[in-house]
């Protein structure tokens with residue numbers, strides 16, 4: 001583990017916070033256990049041992065799923081806020097943290113060039129997408145939602161919760177929404193909202209948002225952008241390859257955008273966000289709860305959120321992180337994203353030179369997720385080998401992930417048979433989302449090669 005600055009930071013900041021409330025009389029906790037550090041320490045030792053039963057998500061050799069450790073300043077700020085445990089439902093529950101939430105969300109919106117908007121934090125991307133599709137349904141009841149077959153699986157489920165009909169649009173061999181397939185759905189005339197994914201969960205594919213915007217002029221519909229994973233890449237989108245660059249440049253044209261600070265934004269879990277371009281959609285959130293303690297005339301975030309209680313600490317951690325690492329192109333945070341992407345391109349390049357591996361036929365990763373198939377006589381054998389290599393990697397402390405992808409994505413263009421379009425193969429997947437991954441790529445590669453030798457031996 002790296003030297004952890006959080007304990008010292010926390011001691012110091014806790015003293016400052018205690019000073020803020022210094023005029024209050026001291027009191028002793030009534031709880032015996034809360035006054036017994038030895039008993040708590042014993043429990044925490046057990047907790048630490050139990051937590052050892054995890055993959056080492058904080059380490060650069062963890063290069064599997066979308067797991068990025070929170071920044072130390074986020075951990076410290078979150079823990080500091082726990083002294084108060086504010087609730088951002090209403091100002092009475094979290095005055096300071098509500099203000100921090102409003103500022104933090106404005107910074108995220110600023111990445112997309114939005115200054116007037118409505119937005120708030122949510123418990124995650126699923127809740128944020130739910131609010132976006134709920135608003136879509138309020139605006140156009142009875143009309144359909146469509147998204148690519150590579151869109152996050154929760155869109156279909158959310159639509160069913162909202163009793164909105166949902167249809168999947170075919171994806172191409174790069175995992176991007178197929179524009180012809182989209183247009184033929186639009187011609188049916190009953191689509192209210194197109195879900196456009198910038199950074200799909202499986203492979204980090206970027207749907208052609210600019211082309212969807214062009215179709216909107218002809219057919220008229222809402223565009224909801226699910227950028228839960230890929231939203232922050234707006235900061236380095238000028239350096240992306242051309243179709244993705246154009247998609248990101250069109251982000252300000254969306255009607256709503258979801259970004260998860262707990263994916264790429266260095267935050268502890270429990271931090272998603274939803275932004276609406278038209279602040280007037282706030283009218284749908286109106287409620288007149290008799291329990292809500294609206295003691296001030298300021299905006300209460302509970303009035304523009306479907307959830308009631310929400311952790312104020314989440315906003316505090318995000319605000320602190322953005323102070324230290326502003327969301328600016330060329331800044332340290334943006335450079336961290338560029339490092340992960342460089343690592344992904346380098347891994348993809350090496351895979352293409354090695355006959356044991358088959359990366360995506362149609363081209364290099366669009367963001368920082370690499371997927372590849374193991375070369376074998378049949379998809380079944382390839383899938384079997386992928387499992388073996390995945391397990392062998394873990395024995396040498398390299399942690400990758402597995403993903404099911406269409407066989408046709410690994411065949412030369414036009415070679416796909418009718419079966420292979422439907423057939424899936426288990427592939428290896430590596431999300432190289434830590435800034436350290438670039439410097440660790442040689443070691444990751446050595447371990448992958450060693451694991452392949454083990455799996456074949």
Ligand SMILES: *Cc1c(COP(=O)(O)O)cnc(C)c1O
Nearest residue numbers: 124125126152201226228229260
């Ligand atoms: C992770 C993800 C989600 C779901 O977000 P949670 O924060 O896990 O609820 C939705 N869409 C995309 C594209 C994602 O990558």
